[in-house]
Amino acid sequence: MTRSTKGRFWIVLLVLSMIVAACSGAAEEAGGDNGGTSATTEAPDAGGGDGNGDGTTDTTQAPEATTTTAQCAGEDNVLEVWGFGATGLEPGMDEWGAANGYCIETKIIGYDDHHQGLLTALAAGEVPDVAVVEVGYSSLFKGSADAGFFTNLGDIGANDLEAEFVDWRWAQGVSNTGVVFGIPTDVGGMGLAYRADLFEAAGLPSDPAGVAALWSTWEEFLDVGEEFFGAGDPHFLDDAGVLYQVIATQAEQRYYADDGSLIYDTNPNVRFAFDIATDAAERGLSANFAAFSPEWNTAMDTGEYAVQLAPSWMMGYIQSVAPNTEGLWSVTTLPVPGGNWGGSQLTIPAASDQVDAAWEMIQFVLSSDNQFAVFQNNGNFPTIEALYDTPELLGTTNPFFSDAPLGEIYAESVKNLSPIYEGIDERPILDAFGRAIDRVENGELTGEEAWEEALAEIQLDVG
Amino acid sequence: MTQTRALRTKRKKSRNDLSGYFYIAPFFIVFGVFGAFPIVYTAWIALHDWNPIGTQTWVGLDNFTFLVSDPRFWNAVRNTFSIWFISTVPQLLFALILAAALNNALLKWATGYRMSILVPQVTSVLAVGIIFTQIFGREFGLANYLLESFGMERLDWQSGVLSSHVAISTMVMWRWTGYNALIYLAAMQSIPRDLYEVADIDGANTFRKFFHITIPQIRPAIIFTVIISTIGGMQVFAEPLIFGGNSNFTGGSDRQFQTLTMLLYEQGFGRFKFGYASAIAWALFVIILIVSIVNYMITRRISRE
Known part of the structure; x- marks a missing residue:
């Protein structure tokens, strides 16, 4: 090879590499549009969720x-x-x-x-x-x-x-x-799914009626969780964001008043839900798994946490991602009835x-x-x-759920629901609260700081 | 007679001129449709409160005034520059060293090495992102395993600002170092040998030759890579997106690694504020322009010395 043909060889290689770069750039965009791939091969998301609970890796779990x-x-x-x-x-x-x-x-x-x-x-x-x-x-x-x-x-x-x-x-x-x-x-009527075997191991009753009698408020729910599960393995809850999302729907109003005006910052039930969720996070009761993430699915299967707030569509979800837990779960009513997810x-x-x-x-x-x-x-x-x-x-x-009375629990939970006025920015507001709670779970903020941050974020987005 | 010949040649000449425009037309048509028109149209959208479904109202420069006062925008600017700096500077230095090594006449299997540095480039960015995200995972990541085996604390790579930027920059570096090295190598190959021979006769050592012959001679290639890396770095999107998990355009719960393009996408296709997203796009365009000019001036001065 003479010098000049050698030079030409490198130029050709360079041009080829640029074409490759351009092609992979196109592939990038195609991939990005799909929001990435998912490692799982099933499509387990049974309808409802959004699981926003967590900012970092939440939602989309269902693969394309x-x-x-x-x-x-x-x-x-x-x-x-x-x-x-x-x-x-x-x-x-x-x-x-x-x-x-x-x-x-x-x-x-x-x-x-x-x-x-x-x-x-x-x-x-x-x-x-x-x-x-x-x-x-x-x-x-x-x-x-x-x-x-x-x-x-x-x-x-x-x-x-x-x-x-x-x-x-x-x-x-x-x-x-x-x-x-x-x-x-x-x-998405609500129930409380729990691992009967983990409850027994912790010294708690494991039948639906017995578990329902353990608590009658969300505060008691957290207290019992802390007493019997502490902050260790297995954790009491999967994710504080899920707790927030469910409690926030347990009222007549959420982010909007009936006339369509924004009340996310003044609605006492939103604040209450946020405080309960951040309290659970600060006391270490949550295992800090982002809902619908692959880690969450794995944790459900391996029993890393004892309680799952469960809309009825979650029954299908649990069965599809946690097949090894057949017969170990049971379902009872929520500590405080109401809510839709x-x-x-x-x-x-x-x-x-x-x-x-x-x-x-x-x-x-x-x-x-x-x-x-x-x-x-x-x-x-x-x-x-x-x-x-x-x-x-x-x-x-x-x-799969220890023959708990699923029909009765979910029928009862749905009968008493009343409509909540929903405005156009439901999703971004929920998202901002979810990310703030996530930062409390990561130990970056206190509950009070997180509340202020969430309000500032929503203010920017929704105005 | 002479008059008609003159006319004929003139007509022929003008026809030749015209055919020249036809030859270059495809580029300009494609550029006009996919380049120039979107840029102008984006500017038009940026002056509106533009909902893809629903109303489009004229708001003048409101989107831009809000942009300047939006902390999320400045946060994204900071993240973009930080990730760009952490990834580009080591990347180009490393590429230069790699190219110099591969340019060594004594190197065996030179073509094999030269080809292999391109391998990261042909790997899908999605695959790179997924693998590196696992490497930097909180619970089971390889990076934390290494940190621990050296007696250091494990890190939650995603939640920290600097740690997440380092992790993302690693992906960018891994993919692009070989590409830049190849460009440098091509430039080094075209440096006349006699320059080095003269330097040898004068007794210059390897380092002197590198800094006084190689670097000045490949100046155009360096300028090219710096500008290309800058434009690419300002638009980094796929890596931080995958790093944050599926469809998470906020770049972490505190937006700690949300880049400008991610903010643009979030506002445009997540919140459907097309007007505001277009304003962000224009801000990005201006930023890239300014940085490229600054880059060019600095690089030119450095390599002239």
Whole structure:
């Protein structure tokens, strides 16, 4: 090789390396859009959550997945469904598709990614035929419904269904001007899941009635936890942020007054929930696992903590990520009743060209029979009120949860719920409180400092 | 007769001129559609309270005045510069040393080494991010294991400002050092041999040759890498995003490693404040411009000496 050809060789190599760099740059963006990959192979998120509780690595646990059922002959008979976790409705969708000659294409991505991507998709007009909207984002999408981005299901027959559904859940799928844009899939009524074996080992009663009798306030709940579990292994709680999120919903109002004005800084129940959560963090009762993180899933399976505040959809989640704990869990009522965590609506974007088929499918999967089947299989609690008094539902138990009276516990928790006014910035406000609590758990701030920080952060964002 | 010939050549000449524009047109069309137009349109959006679904109202310079008073913006500026500095300076120095070593005529298997330093570059940034995030994990990370085996305290790499910046910078360095080394190497290969021969005759040692021949001779390559690393460093996004866990655009619970691009994404696609996000984008553009000019002047002065 002469010197000049050698030089040319290096120039070619340099150019090649730049092309490689450019290509990997493109790959970067593609990866970034999906919010990263996830190590798990299942899609366990059963519908509700958001788990915001923690700032650092929260939410999105459900890995991306695209599944296609049946043979798709052409574009005409494909229904595209976007969601953020297993709603438990997939088997029903497939059943409907098989009977009616449709293929269902389901795309599952992370919780925040899904909702933020959906809003961008609506703006761009590249929409799915059916989109899941969780209650944490319902208020944001009400504005989109008013602007005509969703099919008004009221125009195509939803008004006939309204009477069957729980009224306040129905209202979460209705915009401010009365556009019915979503039909509720499930209610996130609350229970308390606990590890019966760990309770016994700590010298506590382990039957649902006995555990329920241990405490009647959240303060007592923490006191008992500290007395019997201390700050050691196993921890009492998984995550202080989850505790905050649940207690904050146990009131008539949360971040907004009924007239839509912001009261997150003055609402005594928000402050109370924050204080209980930071108190638990400061006393070392929380194992500080970000909800929905891979570590959280592992800890659930290996028994690193004793108590899990559990909406009914969490039953499906626990079973899918913690198969080794079968029979070790039990469920009882919360120390203080009330609260809702999660639940979703099924919507049809206005730009879908399969509105009629999508509506047929939604009616099928949200029928009374199918909702009951979903509750049996996946834990998501139905939204059809007539089911709540049926002996079949009330008698539901599950050996995975030591045959605790799941049906009774969750039916009771849902009956007394009242609607909370939800404004457009629910999600960022919850997020800011969650991150502040996280910093208390990390030992960076006291509860009082964290409260001030959270308010300052929300002030900047929401104004 | 002469007149028509003159006319014909003139026409021919102008046709030649025209075809020249056709040859360069593809670049300018692509640049116009994907480069110039978005820049201008972003400026237009930045002057609005712009909701992708809903209303777009004219607000003048409000987004920019809020930007200047927003502590999250200055925090992101600090983080971006800090991560850029911690990653770029050692990266370029190391690349220079690596290139000098690979340029050694006595080195065996030279091509093999030269190829292998590019390997980190072809690795997906996602894979790099995931692996390094595990290395710097709180509970089971390799970095903490090493710290402990040297008798030091384990660190919660994510929660600290400096520790998280160091961890992210490590990822950036790992990916880009080889790339820069290759550019230096290519430049070093084109330095005329006689310069070194003359220096040898004059009795200059290796270090003198390196500082007085090699560095000044590869000055354009150094300027190029400094500017490219600066532009890249100002836009660092994937590494801190993956480091913070899925979809976490706040860069930690205290925004301790949220960079400018992450803030931009958070405001734009998380909070749907497209107007404010566009203002951030323009601020980023101006910052990169200023830093590049400063870079250029400093680098030119240093290598002239």
